[in-house]
Amino acid sequence: MFRTDPETPDVFLTPVEEVFIRSHLARHSGLDADTWTLTVEGLVERPLRLDFRALQGLPQRRFTAVHECFGNPLRPTVPTRAVTNVDWVGVPLAEVLELAGPRPEARHVWLEGADRGDFAGESGVSYLKDLPLEEARTEVFLAHRMNGEALRPDHGYPVRAVAPRMFGTNSVKWLTRVVLAAERPEHLFTTRLYTRVLPGESEARPVREKDVSSKLLSPPDGATVPAGAAELAGYAWSSTEVTAVEIAVDDGDWQPAELDGRGPHPSWQRFRLRYDLAPGPHRVRCRATDSAGRVQPLDGDRNAVHEIRVTAAVSGRPAGR
Incomplete structure:
Protein backbone atom coordinates (compact mmCIF):
# COMPACT_ATOMS: atom_id res chain seq x y z
CA MET A 1 0.00 0.00 0.00
CA VAL A 207 -7.38 -1.44 -20.71
CA ARG A 208 -7.26 -4.74 -18.86
CA GLU A 209 -4.01 -6.42 -17.74
CA LYS A 210 -1.88 -4.46 -15.27
CA ASP A 211 1.44 -3.05 -16.42
CA VAL A 212 4.68 -3.98 -14.72
CA SER A 213 5.35 -1.30 -12.09
CA SER A 214 7.25 -0.53 -8.90
CA LYS A 215 7.44 2.19 -6.32
CA LEU A 216 9.99 3.20 -3.71
CA LEU A 217 8.52 3.61 -0.23
CA SER A 218 11.51 3.70 2.08
CA PRO A 219 12.93 6.20 2.64
CA PRO A 220 9.97 8.46 1.79
CA ASP A 221 10.34 11.05 -0.93
CA GLY A 222 11.90 14.26 0.36
CA ALA A 223 13.27 12.66 3.54
CA THR A 224 16.54 13.48 5.24
CA VAL A 225 18.29 10.27 6.31
CA PRO A 226 21.60 9.48 8.01
CA ALA A 227 24.52 9.24 5.61
CA GLY A 228 25.98 5.77 5.18
CA ALA A 229 24.23 2.42 5.00
CA ALA A 230 20.55 2.77 4.03
CA GLU A 231 17.84 0.37 2.93
CA LEU A 232 16.11 1.42 -0.28
CA ALA A 233 12.86 -0.52 -0.44
CA GLY A 234 9.41 -0.65 -1.97
CA TYR A 235 6.93 -2.87 -3.80
CA ALA A 236 6.69 -4.14 -7.37
CA TRP A 237 3.66 -5.65 -9.13
CA SER A 238 2.30 -6.73 -12.49
CA SER A 239 -0.44 -8.86 -14.04
CA THR A 240 2.10 -11.66 -13.77
CA GLU A 241 5.05 -12.30 -11.45
CA VAL A 242 7.77 -9.68 -11.18
CA THR A 243 11.12 -11.38 -11.78
CA ALA A 244 13.59 -8.54 -11.15
CA VAL A 245 13.83 -5.04 -9.70
CA GLU A 246 16.80 -2.73 -10.20
CA ILE A 247 17.68 0.47 -8.35
CA ALA A 248 19.86 3.34 -9.55
CA VAL A 249 21.22 6.12 -7.33
CA ASP A 250 22.02 9.42 -9.03
CA ASP A 251 23.77 8.65 -12.34
CA GLY A 252 25.10 5.27 -11.19
CA ASP A 253 24.47 1.92 -12.82
CA TRP A 254 21.30 -0.07 -12.23
CA GLN A 255 21.86 -2.54 -9.40
CA PRO A 256 19.78 -5.67 -8.74
CA ALA A 257 17.63 -5.48 -5.63
CA GLU A 258 16.63 -8.40 -3.44
CA LEU A 259 13.08 -9.35 -4.45
CA ASP A 260 10.49 -11.43 -2.59
CA GLY A 261 8.61 -14.06 -4.58
CA ARG A 262 4.97 -13.45 -5.34
CA GLY A 263 3.56 -16.65 -3.91
CA PRO A 264 0.21 -18.21 -4.91
CA HIS A 265 -1.79 -14.95 -5.00
CA PRO A 266 -1.47 -11.94 -7.37
CA SER A 267 -0.16 -9.67 -4.63
CA TRP A 268 2.74 -7.23 -4.81
CA GLN A 269 6.34 -8.15 -4.07
CA ARG A 270 8.69 -6.32 -1.74
CA PHE A 271 12.18 -5.36 -2.92
CA ARG A 272 15.17 -3.90 -1.03
CA LEU A 273 18.75 -2.85 -1.62
CA ARG A 274 21.39 -1.92 0.98
CA TYR A 275 23.29 1.12 -0.28
CA ASP A 276 25.86 3.54 1.20
CA LEU A 277 24.57 7.06 0.68
CA ALA A 278 27.26 9.72 0.62
CA PRO A 279 26.42 12.98 2.38
CA GLY A 280 24.29 15.28 0.23
CA PRO A 281 21.20 15.12 -2.03
CA HIS A 282 20.39 12.02 -4.08
CA ARG A 283 17.99 10.85 -6.75
CA VAL A 284 16.87 7.21 -6.40
CA ARG A 285 15.00 5.30 -9.12
CA CYS A 286 13.56 1.78 -9.42
CA ARG A 287 12.43 -0.29 -12.36
CA ALA A 288 10.82 -3.73 -12.53
CA THR A 289 10.77 -6.58 -15.06
CA ASP A 290 8.06 -9.24 -15.16
CA SER A 291 7.90 -12.84 -16.36
CA ALA A 292 6.43 -11.70 -19.68
CA GLY A 293 9.67 -9.78 -20.33
CA ARG A 294 8.10 -6.35 -19.89
CA VAL A 295 10.33 -3.67 -18.38
CA GLN A 296 9.20 -0.35 -16.92
CA PRO A 297 9.98 2.48 -19.35
CA LEU A 298 12.29 5.24 -18.18
CA ASP A 299 9.71 7.91 -19.04
CA GLY A 300 6.75 8.77 -21.24
CA ASP A 301 4.13 6.32 -19.99
CA ARG A 302 1.85 5.72 -17.02
CA ASN A 303 4.18 3.09 -15.53
CA ALA A 304 7.42 5.02 -16.06
CA VAL A 305 10.10 4.36 -13.45
CA HIS A 306 9.44 5.93 -10.06
CA GLU A 307 12.01 8.21 -8.48
CA ILE A 308 12.44 9.89 -5.13
CA ARG A 309 14.75 12.61 -3.82
CA VAL A 310 16.44 12.19 -0.44
CA THR A 311 19.20 13.98 1.43
CA ALA A 312 21.84 12.08 3.38
CA ALA A 313 23.13 14.04 6.37
CA VAL A 314 25.99 13.45 8.79
CA SER A 315 24.86 13.54 12.40
CA GLY A 316 25.49 16.93 13.89
CA ARG A 317 26.20 18.53 10.52
CA PRO A 318 23.60 20.46 8.44
CA ALA A 319 22.39 18.60 5.36
CA GLY A 320 24.27 19.46 2.18
CA ARG A 321 27.46 20.58 4.03
Missing part, protein backbone atom coordinates in the same frame (compact mmCIF):
# COMPACT_ATOMS: atom_id res chain seq x y z
CA PHE A 2 1.07 3.56 -0.47
CA ARG A 3 0.01 5.34 2.65
CA THR A 4 -1.31 8.87 2.61
CA ASP A 5 1.01 9.64 5.53
CA PRO A 6 4.63 9.48 4.27
CA GLU A 7 5.90 9.09 7.82
CA THR A 8 4.12 5.73 8.25
CA PRO A 9 6.16 2.65 7.27
CA ASP A 10 4.94 0.52 4.40
CA VAL A 11 2.98 -2.65 5.17
CA PHE A 12 2.00 -5.67 3.08
CA LEU A 13 -1.79 -5.25 3.37
CA THR A 14 -3.32 -1.82 2.94
CA PRO A 15 -5.59 -0.76 5.84
CA VAL A 16 -9.13 -0.36 4.53
CA GLU A 17 -9.29 3.32 5.51
CA GLU A 18 -6.30 3.98 3.27
CA VAL A 19 -7.51 2.14 0.17
CA PHE A 20 -7.94 4.73 -2.59
CA ILE A 21 -11.46 5.62 -3.76
CA ARG A 22 -12.20 6.41 -7.40
CA SER A 23 -15.62 7.03 -8.92
CA HIS A 24 -16.30 8.52 -12.34
CA LEU A 25 -19.97 9.04 -11.63
CA ALA A 26 -21.83 10.38 -8.61
CA ARG A 27 -20.42 8.88 -5.41
CA HIS A 28 -22.70 6.04 -4.35
CA SER A 29 -23.68 5.63 -0.70
CA GLY A 30 -23.93 1.85 -1.00
CA LEU A 31 -26.90 -0.46 -1.33
CA ASP A 32 -28.95 -2.32 1.28
CA ALA A 33 -27.75 -5.92 1.54
CA ASP A 34 -31.24 -6.99 2.65
CA THR A 35 -32.79 -5.82 -0.63
CA TRP A 36 -29.78 -6.11 -2.98
CA THR A 37 -30.08 -8.55 -5.87
CA LEU A 38 -27.85 -9.55 -8.76
CA THR A 39 -29.49 -10.42 -12.06
CA VAL A 40 -27.81 -12.69 -14.60
CA GLU A 41 -29.48 -12.33 -17.96
CA GLY A 42 -28.99 -12.24 -21.73
CA LEU A 43 -27.71 -15.34 -23.52
CA VAL A 44 -28.27 -17.78 -20.65
CA GLU A 45 -30.44 -20.86 -20.33
CA ARG A 46 -31.66 -19.96 -16.84
CA PRO A 47 -31.86 -16.23 -16.03
CA LEU A 48 -31.09 -15.65 -12.37
CA ARG A 49 -31.85 -13.20 -9.61
CA LEU A 50 -29.64 -13.85 -6.58
CA ASP A 51 -29.99 -12.13 -3.23
CA PHE A 52 -27.10 -11.57 -0.84
CA ARG A 53 -27.81 -14.67 1.24
CA ALA A 54 -27.89 -16.87 -1.87
CA LEU A 55 -24.57 -15.43 -3.02
CA GLN A 56 -22.99 -16.12 0.36
CA GLY A 57 -24.19 -19.71 0.11
CA LEU A 58 -22.06 -20.35 -2.98
CA PRO A 59 -18.43 -21.57 -2.75
CA GLN A 60 -16.21 -18.79 -1.43
CA ARG A 61 -12.57 -17.96 -2.10
CA ARG A 62 -10.15 -15.77 -0.17
CA PHE A 63 -7.16 -14.20 -1.89
CA THR A 64 -4.77 -11.27 -1.70
CA ALA A 65 -4.35 -9.10 -4.78
CA VAL A 66 -2.97 -5.78 -5.94
CA HIS A 67 -5.73 -3.26 -6.66
CA GLU A 68 -4.51 -0.50 -8.98
CA CYS A 69 -6.18 2.51 -10.57
CA PHE A 70 -5.29 2.86 -14.24
CA GLY A 71 -5.53 6.63 -13.99
CA ASN A 72 -7.54 9.25 -15.81
CA PRO A 73 -8.84 7.66 -19.05
CA LEU A 74 -8.61 11.07 -20.73
CA ARG A 75 -4.84 11.11 -19.98
CA PRO A 76 -3.83 7.44 -20.27
CA THR A 77 -0.05 8.00 -20.26
CA VAL A 78 0.14 10.08 -17.06
CA PRO A 79 1.43 8.13 -14.02
CA THR A 80 -0.93 7.97 -11.06
CA ARG A 81 0.62 5.24 -8.85
CA ALA A 82 -2.63 4.79 -6.92
CA VAL A 83 -2.28 1.18 -5.82
CA THR A 84 -3.06 -0.97 -2.79
CA ASN A 85 -2.75 -4.60 -1.73
CA VAL A 86 -5.98 -6.06 -0.36
CA ASP A 87 -7.31 -9.31 1.07
CA TRP A 88 -10.63 -10.20 -0.59
CA VAL A 89 -13.35 -12.78 0.05
CA GLY A 90 -15.80 -13.54 -2.71
CA VAL A 91 -17.51 -15.98 -5.05
CA PRO A 92 -15.89 -16.90 -8.37
CA LEU A 93 -18.07 -15.51 -11.15
CA ALA A 94 -17.76 -18.95 -12.78
CA GLU A 95 -19.98 -20.39 -10.01
CA VAL A 96 -22.77 -17.94 -10.86
CA LEU A 97 -22.39 -18.45 -14.61
CA GLU A 98 -22.64 -22.19 -14.10
CA LEU A 99 -26.02 -21.72 -12.42
CA ALA A 100 -27.25 -19.55 -15.32
CA GLY A 101 -25.93 -21.80 -18.10
CA PRO A 102 -24.34 -19.63 -20.84
CA ARG A 103 -25.74 -20.37 -24.27
CA PRO A 104 -23.31 -21.44 -27.03
CA GLU A 105 -23.51 -18.07 -28.79
CA ALA A 106 -22.48 -16.14 -25.67
CA ARG A 107 -19.03 -14.61 -26.14
CA HIS A 108 -18.88 -11.65 -23.74
CA VAL A 109 -19.84 -10.82 -20.16
CA TRP A 110 -21.07 -7.32 -19.28
CA LEU A 111 -20.74 -6.15 -15.66
CA GLU A 112 -22.92 -3.21 -14.62
CA GLY A 113 -22.95 -1.24 -11.37
CA ALA A 114 -25.78 0.66 -9.71
CA ASP A 115 -24.10 4.06 -9.98
CA ARG A 116 -25.35 6.57 -12.55
CA GLY A 117 -24.16 10.04 -13.46
CA ASP A 118 -22.59 12.39 -15.97
CA PHE A 119 -19.08 12.01 -17.39
CA ALA A 120 -17.14 13.18 -20.45
CA GLY A 121 -20.18 14.95 -21.90
CA GLU A 122 -22.62 12.06 -21.42
CA SER A 123 -25.57 12.30 -19.03
CA GLY A 124 -27.24 9.59 -16.98
CA VAL A 125 -24.66 6.99 -17.95
CA SER A 126 -24.16 3.79 -15.94
CA TYR A 127 -20.80 2.23 -15.11
CA LEU A 128 -20.40 -0.77 -17.40
CA LYS A 129 -17.41 -2.97 -18.24
CA ASP A 130 -17.05 -6.10 -20.33
CA LEU A 131 -14.74 -9.10 -20.70
CA PRO A 132 -14.57 -12.08 -23.02
CA LEU A 133 -16.61 -14.91 -21.51
CA GLU A 134 -13.73 -17.32 -20.97
CA GLU A 135 -11.61 -14.58 -19.41
CA ALA A 136 -14.46 -13.56 -17.10
CA ARG A 137 -14.89 -17.17 -16.02
CA THR A 138 -11.29 -17.42 -14.85
CA GLU A 139 -10.54 -13.83 -13.78
CA VAL A 140 -13.56 -12.35 -12.00
CA PHE A 141 -14.78 -12.73 -8.42
CA LEU A 142 -17.86 -11.27 -6.76
CA ALA A 143 -16.30 -9.87 -3.60
CA HIS A 144 -18.18 -8.91 -0.45
CA ARG A 145 -15.36 -8.64 2.12
CA MET A 146 -12.15 -6.61 2.21
CA ASN A 147 -9.41 -7.23 4.79
CA GLY A 148 -11.74 -9.28 6.93
CA GLU A 149 -14.69 -6.90 7.02
CA ALA A 150 -17.75 -6.23 4.89
CA LEU A 151 -17.15 -3.86 2.01
CA ARG A 152 -17.64 -0.25 2.97
CA PRO A 153 -20.12 1.84 0.95
CA ASP A 154 -17.39 3.71 -0.97
CA HIS A 155 -15.79 0.41 -1.96
CA GLY A 156 -18.92 -1.12 -3.49
CA TYR A 157 -21.06 -2.50 -0.64
CA PRO A 158 -22.53 -5.05 -0.60
CA VAL A 159 -20.93 -6.73 -3.65
CA ARG A 160 -18.41 -5.67 -6.27
CA ALA A 161 -16.57 -7.41 -9.07
CA VAL A 162 -12.84 -7.96 -8.58
CA ALA A 163 -10.54 -8.90 -11.45
CA PRO A 164 -7.24 -9.46 -9.59
CA ARG A 165 -4.83 -9.31 -12.54
CA MET A 166 -6.50 -6.32 -14.16
CA PHE A 167 -6.65 -2.59 -13.53
CA GLY A 168 -9.32 -1.43 -11.08
CA THR A 169 -11.49 -0.01 -13.86
CA ASN A 170 -12.59 -3.61 -14.55
CA SER A 171 -13.59 -4.25 -10.91
CA VAL A 172 -17.11 -2.82 -11.04
CA LYS A 173 -18.45 -1.54 -7.71
CA TRP A 174 -22.08 -1.86 -6.50
CA LEU A 175 -22.57 -4.71 -8.95
CA THR A 176 -26.22 -5.42 -9.75
CA ARG A 177 -26.31 -6.86 -13.27
CA VAL A 178 -24.41 -9.45 -15.32
CA VAL A 179 -25.32 -9.83 -19.00
CA LEU A 180 -24.06 -12.48 -21.40
CA ALA A 181 -23.97 -11.31 -24.99
CA ALA A 182 -22.60 -12.18 -28.41
CA GLU A 183 -20.88 -8.80 -28.84
CA ARG A 184 -19.10 -6.16 -26.80
CA PRO A 185 -21.31 -3.25 -25.65
CA GLU A 186 -20.84 0.13 -27.28
CA HIS A 187 -20.50 2.26 -24.17
CA LEU A 188 -18.57 5.19 -22.74
CA PHE A 189 -16.49 3.02 -20.40
CA THR A 190 -15.94 0.08 -22.77
CA THR A 191 -15.18 1.23 -26.31
CA ARG A 192 -14.78 5.02 -26.04
CA LEU A 193 -12.75 5.38 -22.84
CA TYR A 194 -10.26 3.02 -21.22
CA THR A 195 -8.61 1.99 -24.46
CA ARG A 196 -4.96 2.46 -25.38
CA VAL A 197 -2.37 1.62 -28.02
CA LEU A 198 0.45 -0.45 -26.53
CA PRO A 199 4.10 -0.01 -27.61
CA GLY A 200 4.75 -1.75 -30.91
CA GLU A 201 1.04 -1.92 -31.79
CA SER A 202 -1.11 0.25 -34.04
CA GLU A 203 -4.66 -0.44 -32.83
CA ALA A 204 -6.23 0.46 -29.50
CA ARG A 205 -7.18 -2.33 -27.14
CA PRO A 206 -9.23 -2.30 -23.91
Whole structure:
Protein backbone atom coordinates (compact mmCIF):
# COMPACT_ATOMS: atom_id res chain seq x y z
CA MET A 1 0.00 0.00 0.00
CA PHE A 2 1.07 3.56 -0.47
CA ARG A 3 0.01 5.34 2.65
CA THR A 4 -1.31 8.87 2.61
CA ASP A 5 1.01 9.64 5.53
CA PRO A 6 4.63 9.48 4.27
CA GLU A 7 5.90 9.09 7.82
CA THR A 8 4.12 5.73 8.25
CA PRO A 9 6.16 2.65 7.27
CA ASP A 10 4.94 0.52 4.40
CA VAL A 11 2.98 -2.65 5.17
CA PHE A 12 2.00 -5.67 3.08
CA LEU A 13 -1.79 -5.25 3.37
CA THR A 14 -3.32 -1.82 2.94
CA PRO A 15 -5.59 -0.76 5.84
CA VAL A 16 -9.13 -0.36 4.53
CA GLU A 17 -9.29 3.32 5.51
CA GLU A 18 -6.30 3.98 3.27
CA VAL A 19 -7.51 2.14 0.17
CA PHE A 20 -7.94 4.73 -2.59
CA ILE A 21 -11.46 5.62 -3.76
CA ARG A 22 -12.20 6.41 -7.40
CA SER A 23 -15.62 7.03 -8.92
CA HIS A 24 -16.30 8.52 -12.34
CA LEU A 25 -19.97 9.04 -11.63
CA ALA A 26 -21.83 10.38 -8.61
CA ARG A 27 -20.42 8.88 -5.41
CA HIS A 28 -22.70 6.04 -4.35
CA SER A 29 -23.68 5.63 -0.70
CA GLY A 30 -23.93 1.85 -1.00
CA LEU A 31 -26.90 -0.46 -1.33
CA ASP A 32 -28.95 -2.32 1.28
CA ALA A 33 -27.75 -5.92 1.54
CA ASP A 34 -31.24 -6.99 2.65
CA THR A 35 -32.79 -5.82 -0.63
CA TRP A 36 -29.78 -6.11 -2.98
CA THR A 37 -30.08 -8.55 -5.87
CA LEU A 38 -27.85 -9.55 -8.76
CA THR A 39 -29.49 -10.42 -12.06
CA VAL A 40 -27.81 -12.69 -14.60
CA GLU A 41 -29.48 -12.33 -17.96
CA GLY A 42 -28.99 -12.24 -21.73
CA LEU A 43 -27.71 -15.34 -23.52
CA VAL A 44 -28.27 -17.78 -20.65
CA GLU A 45 -30.44 -20.86 -20.33
CA ARG A 46 -31.66 -19.96 -16.84
CA PRO A 47 -31.86 -16.23 -16.03
CA LEU A 48 -31.09 -15.65 -12.37
CA ARG A 49 -31.85 -13.20 -9.61
CA LEU A 50 -29.64 -13.85 -6.58
CA ASP A 51 -29.99 -12.13 -3.23
CA PHE A 52 -27.10 -11.57 -0.84
CA ARG A 53 -27.81 -14.67 1.24
CA ALA A 54 -27.89 -16.87 -1.87
CA LEU A 55 -24.57 -15.43 -3.02
CA GLN A 56 -22.99 -16.12 0.36
CA GLY A 57 -24.19 -19.71 0.11
CA LEU A 58 -22.06 -20.35 -2.98
CA PRO A 59 -18.43 -21.57 -2.75
CA GLN A 60 -16.21 -18.79 -1.43
CA ARG A 61 -12.57 -17.96 -2.10
CA ARG A 62 -10.15 -15.77 -0.17
CA PHE A 63 -7.16 -14.20 -1.89
CA THR A 64 -4.77 -11.27 -1.70
CA ALA A 65 -4.35 -9.10 -4.78
CA VAL A 66 -2.97 -5.78 -5.94
CA HIS A 67 -5.73 -3.26 -6.66
CA GLU A 68 -4.51 -0.50 -8.98
CA CYS A 69 -6.18 2.51 -10.57
CA PHE A 70 -5.29 2.86 -14.24
CA GLY A 71 -5.53 6.63 -13.99
CA ASN A 72 -7.54 9.25 -15.81
CA PRO A 73 -8.84 7.66 -19.05
CA LEU A 74 -8.61 11.07 -20.73
CA ARG A 75 -4.84 11.11 -19.98
CA PRO A 76 -3.83 7.44 -20.27
CA THR A 77 -0.05 8.00 -20.26
CA VAL A 78 0.14 10.08 -17.06
CA PRO A 79 1.43 8.13 -14.02
CA THR A 80 -0.93 7.97 -11.06
CA ARG A 81 0.62 5.24 -8.85
CA ALA A 82 -2.63 4.79 -6.92
CA VAL A 83 -2.28 1.18 -5.82
CA THR A 84 -3.06 -0.97 -2.79
CA ASN A 85 -2.75 -4.60 -1.73
CA VAL A 86 -5.98 -6.06 -0.36
CA ASP A 87 -7.31 -9.31 1.07
CA TRP A 88 -10.63 -10.20 -0.59
CA VAL A 89 -13.35 -12.78 0.05
CA GLY A 90 -15.80 -13.54 -2.71
CA VAL A 91 -17.51 -15.98 -5.05
CA PRO A 92 -15.89 -16.90 -8.37
CA LEU A 93 -18.07 -15.51 -11.15
CA ALA A 94 -17.76 -18.95 -12.78
CA GLU A 95 -19.98 -20.39 -10.01
CA VAL A 96 -22.77 -17.94 -10.86
CA LEU A 97 -22.39 -18.45 -14.61
CA GLU A 98 -22.64 -22.19 -14.10
CA LEU A 99 -26.02 -21.72 -12.42
CA ALA A 100 -27.25 -19.55 -15.32
CA GLY A 101 -25.93 -21.80 -18.10
CA PRO A 102 -24.34 -19.63 -20.84
CA ARG A 103 -25.74 -20.37 -24.27
CA PRO A 104 -23.31 -21.44 -27.03
CA GLU A 105 -23.51 -18.07 -28.79
CA ALA A 106 -22.48 -16.14 -25.67
CA ARG A 107 -19.03 -14.61 -26.14
CA HIS A 108 -18.88 -11.65 -23.74
CA VAL A 109 -19.84 -10.82 -20.16
CA TRP A 110 -21.07 -7.32 -19.28
CA LEU A 111 -20.74 -6.15 -15.66
CA GLU A 112 -22.92 -3.21 -14.62
CA GLY A 113 -22.95 -1.24 -11.37
CA ALA A 114 -25.78 0.66 -9.71
CA ASP A 115 -24.10 4.06 -9.98
CA ARG A 116 -25.35 6.57 -12.55
CA GLY A 117 -24.16 10.04 -13.46
CA ASP A 118 -22.59 12.39 -15.97
CA PHE A 119 -19.08 12.01 -17.39
CA ALA A 120 -17.14 13.18 -20.45
CA GLY A 121 -20.18 14.95 -21.90
CA GLU A 122 -22.62 12.06 -21.42
CA SER A 123 -25.57 12.30 -19.03
CA GLY A 124 -27.24 9.59 -16.98
CA VAL A 125 -24.66 6.99 -17.95
CA SER A 126 -24.16 3.79 -15.94
CA TYR A 127 -20.80 2.23 -15.11
CA LEU A 128 -20.40 -0.77 -17.40
CA LYS A 129 -17.41 -2.97 -18.24
CA ASP A 130 -17.05 -6.10 -20.33
CA LEU A 131 -14.74 -9.10 -20.70
CA PRO A 132 -14.57 -12.08 -23.02
CA LEU A 133 -16.61 -14.91 -21.51
CA GLU A 134 -13.73 -17.32 -20.97
CA GLU A 135 -11.61 -14.58 -19.41
CA ALA A 136 -14.46 -13.56 -17.10
CA ARG A 137 -14.89 -17.17 -16.02
CA THR A 138 -11.29 -17.42 -14.85
CA GLU A 139 -10.54 -13.83 -13.78
CA VAL A 140 -13.56 -12.35 -12.00
CA PHE A 141 -14.78 -12.73 -8.42
CA LEU A 142 -17.86 -11.27 -6.76
CA ALA A 143 -16.30 -9.87 -3.60
CA HIS A 144 -18.18 -8.91 -0.45
CA ARG A 145 -15.36 -8.64 2.12
CA MET A 146 -12.15 -6.61 2.21
CA ASN A 147 -9.41 -7.23 4.79
CA GLY A 148 -11.74 -9.28 6.93
CA GLU A 149 -14.69 -6.90 7.02
CA ALA A 150 -17.75 -6.23 4.89
CA LEU A 151 -17.15 -3.86 2.01
CA ARG A 152 -17.64 -0.25 2.97
CA PRO A 153 -20.12 1.84 0.95
CA ASP A 154 -17.39 3.71 -0.97
CA HIS A 155 -15.79 0.41 -1.96
CA GLY A 156 -18.92 -1.12 -3.49
CA TYR A 157 -21.06 -2.50 -0.64
CA PRO A 158 -22.53 -5.05 -0.60
CA VAL A 159 -20.93 -6.73 -3.65
CA ARG A 160 -18.41 -5.67 -6.27
CA ALA A 161 -16.57 -7.41 -9.07
CA VAL A 162 -12.84 -7.96 -8.58
CA ALA A 163 -10.54 -8.90 -11.45
CA PRO A 164 -7.24 -9.46 -9.59
CA ARG A 165 -4.83 -9.31 -12.54
CA MET A 166 -6.50 -6.32 -14.16
CA PHE A 167 -6.65 -2.59 -13.53
CA GLY A 168 -9.32 -1.43 -11.08
CA THR A 169 -11.49 -0.01 -13.86
CA ASN A 170 -12.59 -3.61 -14.55
CA SER A 171 -13.59 -4.25 -10.91
CA VAL A 172 -17.11 -2.82 -11.04
CA LYS A 173 -18.45 -1.54 -7.71
CA TRP A 174 -22.08 -1.86 -6.50
CA LEU A 175 -22.57 -4.71 -8.95
CA THR A 176 -26.22 -5.42 -9.75
CA ARG A 177 -26.31 -6.86 -13.27
CA VAL A 178 -24.41 -9.45 -15.32
CA VAL A 179 -25.32 -9.83 -19.00
CA LEU A 180 -24.06 -12.48 -21.40
CA ALA A 181 -23.97 -11.31 -24.99
CA ALA A 182 -22.60 -12.18 -28.41
CA GLU A 183 -20.88 -8.80 -28.84
CA ARG A 184 -19.10 -6.16 -26.80
CA PRO A 185 -21.31 -3.25 -25.65
CA GLU A 186 -20.84 0.13 -27.28
CA HIS A 187 -20.50 2.26 -24.17
CA LEU A 188 -18.57 5.19 -22.74
CA PHE A 189 -16.49 3.02 -20.40
CA THR A 190 -15.94 0.08 -22.77
CA THR A 191 -15.18 1.23 -26.31
CA ARG A 192 -14.78 5.02 -26.04
CA LEU A 193 -12.75 5.38 -22.84
CA TYR A 194 -10.26 3.02 -21.22
CA THR A 195 -8.61 1.99 -24.46
CA ARG A 196 -4.96 2.46 -25.38
CA VAL A 197 -2.37 1.62 -28.02
CA LEU A 198 0.45 -0.45 -26.53
CA PRO A 199 4.10 -0.01 -27.61
CA GLY A 200 4.75 -1.75 -30.91
CA GLU A 201 1.04 -1.92 -31.79
CA SER A 202 -1.11 0.25 -34.04
CA GLU A 203 -4.66 -0.44 -32.83
CA ALA A 204 -6.23 0.46 -29.50
CA ARG A 205 -7.18 -2.33 -27.14
CA PRO A 206 -9.23 -2.30 -23.91
CA VAL A 207 -7.38 -1.44 -20.71
CA ARG A 208 -7.26 -4.74 -18.86
CA GLU A 209 -4.01 -6.42 -17.74
CA LYS A 210 -1.88 -4.46 -15.27
CA ASP A 211 1.44 -3.05 -16.42
CA VAL A 212 4.68 -3.98 -14.72
CA SER A 213 5.35 -1.30 -12.09
CA SER A 214 7.25 -0.53 -8.90
CA LYS A 215 7.44 2.19 -6.32
CA LEU A 216 9.99 3.20 -3.71
CA LEU A 217 8.52 3.61 -0.23
CA SER A 218 11.51 3.70 2.08
CA PRO A 219 12.93 6.20 2.64
CA PRO A 220 9.97 8.46 1.79
CA ASP A 221 10.34 11.05 -0.93
CA GLY A 222 11.90 14.26 0.36
CA ALA A 223 13.27 12.66 3.54
CA THR A 224 16.54 13.48 5.24
CA VAL A 225 18.29 10.27 6.31
CA PRO A 226 21.60 9.48 8.01
CA ALA A 227 24.52 9.24 5.61
CA GLY A 228 25.98 5.77 5.18
CA ALA A 229 24.23 2.42 5.00
CA ALA A 230 20.55 2.77 4.03
CA GLU A 231 17.84 0.37 2.93
CA LEU A 232 16.11 1.42 -0.28
CA ALA A 233 12.86 -0.52 -0.44
CA GLY A 234 9.41 -0.65 -1.97
CA TYR A 235 6.93 -2.87 -3.80
CA ALA A 236 6.69 -4.14 -7.37
CA TRP A 237 3.66 -5.65 -9.13
CA SER A 238 2.30 -6.73 -12.49
CA SER A 239 -0.44 -8.86 -14.04
CA THR A 240 2.10 -11.66 -13.77
CA GLU A 241 5.05 -12.30 -11.45
CA VAL A 242 7.77 -9.68 -11.18
CA THR A 243 11.12 -11.38 -11.78
CA ALA A 244 13.59 -8.54 -11.15
CA VAL A 245 13.83 -5.04 -9.70
CA GLU A 246 16.80 -2.73 -10.20
CA ILE A 247 17.68 0.47 -8.35
CA ALA A 248 19.86 3.34 -9.55
CA VAL A 249 21.22 6.12 -7.33
CA ASP A 250 22.02 9.42 -9.03
CA ASP A 251 23.77 8.65 -12.34
CA GLY A 252 25.10 5.27 -11.19
CA ASP A 253 24.47 1.92 -12.82
CA TRP A 254 21.30 -0.07 -12.23
CA GLN A 255 21.86 -2.54 -9.40
CA PRO A 256 19.78 -5.67 -8.74
CA ALA A 257 17.63 -5.48 -5.63
CA GLU A 258 16.63 -8.40 -3.44
CA LEU A 259 13.08 -9.35 -4.45
CA ASP A 260 10.49 -11.43 -2.59
CA GLY A 261 8.61 -14.06 -4.58
CA ARG A 262 4.97 -13.45 -5.34
CA GLY A 263 3.56 -16.65 -3.91
CA PRO A 264 0.21 -18.21 -4.91
CA HIS A 265 -1.79 -14.95 -5.00
CA PRO A 266 -1.47 -11.94 -7.37
CA SER A 267 -0.16 -9.67 -4.63
CA TRP A 268 2.74 -7.23 -4.81
CA GLN A 269 6.34 -8.15 -4.07
CA ARG A 270 8.69 -6.32 -1.74
CA PHE A 271 12.18 -5.36 -2.92
CA ARG A 272 15.17 -3.90 -1.03
CA LEU A 273 18.75 -2.85 -1.62
CA ARG A 274 21.39 -1.92 0.98
CA TYR A 275 23.29 1.12 -0.28
CA ASP A 276 25.86 3.54 1.20
CA LEU A 277 24.57 7.06 0.68
CA ALA A 278 27.26 9.72 0.62
CA PRO A 279 26.42 12.98 2.38
CA GLY A 280 24.29 15.28 0.23
CA PRO A 281 21.20 15.12 -2.03
CA HIS A 282 20.39 12.02 -4.08
CA ARG A 283 17.99 10.85 -6.75
CA VAL A 284 16.87 7.21 -6.40
CA ARG A 285 15.00 5.30 -9.12
CA CYS A 286 13.56 1.78 -9.42
CA ARG A 287 12.43 -0.29 -12.36
CA ALA A 288 10.82 -3.73 -12.53
CA THR A 289 10.77 -6.58 -15.06
CA ASP A 290 8.06 -9.24 -15.16
CA SER A 291 7.90 -12.84 -16.36
CA ALA A 292 6.43 -11.70 -19.68
CA GLY A 293 9.67 -9.78 -20.33
CA ARG A 294 8.10 -6.35 -19.89
CA VAL A 295 10.33 -3.67 -18.38
CA GLN A 296 9.20 -0.35 -16.92
CA PRO A 297 9.98 2.48 -19.35
CA LEU A 298 12.29 5.24 -18.18
CA ASP A 299 9.71 7.91 -19.04
CA GLY A 300 6.75 8.77 -21.24
CA ASP A 301 4.13 6.32 -19.99
CA ARG A 302 1.85 5.72 -17.02
CA ASN A 303 4.18 3.09 -15.53
CA ALA A 304 7.42 5.02 -16.06
CA VAL A 305 10.10 4.36 -13.45
CA HIS A 306 9.44 5.93 -10.06
CA GLU A 307 12.01 8.21 -8.48
CA ILE A 308 12.44 9.89 -5.13
CA ARG A 309 14.75 12.61 -3.82
CA VAL A 310 16.44 12.19 -0.44
CA THR A 311 19.20 13.98 1.43
CA ALA A 312 21.84 12.08 3.38
CA ALA A 313 23.13 14.04 6.37
CA VAL A 314 25.99 13.45 8.79
CA SER A 315 24.86 13.54 12.40
CA GLY A 316 25.49 16.93 13.89
CA ARG A 317 26.20 18.53 10.52
CA PRO A 318 23.60 20.46 8.44
CA ALA A 319 22.39 18.60 5.36
CA GLY A 320 24.27 19.46 2.18
CA ARG A 321 27.46 20.58 4.03
